[in-house]
């Protein structure tokens with residue numbers, strides 16, 4: 001629960017990274033390495049970062065998004081961020097990251113809070 | 115005003131302590147019966163301040179991070195996070211959004227997040243001596259609370 005983990009699902013040329021647990025500077029490092037390893041190997045057209053199972057995130061989460069945006073851009077691909085909770089959206093809107101990545105609303109989890 | 119309770123803790127600047135620090139402060143703050151949102155604000159702000167001590171103040175060394183917390187009858191909470199690290203040359207500049215000396219994966223958002231998630235933030239620093247961040251938040255008092263609730 002406490003540690004941030006990533007589950008990676010590759011379907012056609014879309015890679016979905018389902019993040020879970022808590023994202024801080026400590027846990028983001030391992031998540032980043034896992035995602036980048038698979039992105040560099042499979043060169044997907046689209047990378048989706050799903051925050052549906054993330055219980056906590058600080059500015060390290062923004063660093064994670066910006067870094068993956070740059071990686072996907074260098075590969076000519078696209079980054080999508082999905083299922084942000086209202087608190088995460090607050091941090092994301094402070095950062096202006098919405099101008100880089102496509103932010104998708106989650107259809108399931110955080111609906112009740114909108 | 116005298117605090118109704120206070121605590122302090124110190125720990126090494128290992129990154130594994132980021133979650134320890136925010137969870138511990140949040141557990142103490144729970145005495146003020148905050149909402150889930152208020153607890154989340156406190157956790158996020160503490161996480162930012164502690165992470166800054168680990169990656170900036172004690173960049174290439176392991177040092178000690180000191181936290182003290184006071185809670186007051188009226189619902190106010192004051193959190194002080196201190197390091198004896200490298201210090202900040204220009205605090206006003208460091209507080210600017212997106213300013214970072216931390217390389218690739220740093221957004222430069224930490225101080226901005228602390229400022230917007232708490233009611234007040236005060237940063238004092240001395241190069242070579244260290245940095246103190248004081249965070250303050252007013253927790254809304256709710257009606258239904260009883261003396262032993």
Ligand SMILES: Nc1ncnc2c1ncn2[C@@H]1O[C@H](COP(=O)(O)OP(=O)(O)OP(=O)(O)O)[C@@H](O)[C@H]1O
Pocket residue numbers: 059060063162166167170171172197199200201202208209213214215216219220221222223224225226245
């Ligand atoms: N405790 C500290 N000791 C020394 N320097 C600090 C400390 N806290 C912050 N700084 C300096 O202030 C800058 C801004 O800090 P801030 O937390 O806003 O952004 P960041 O840590 O660089 O990135 P992010 O928090 O988004 O990961 C840092 O890059 C660093 O130069």
Ligand SMILES: [Mg+2]
Pocket residue numbers: 059162165166223224225
């Ligand atoms: Mg920071």
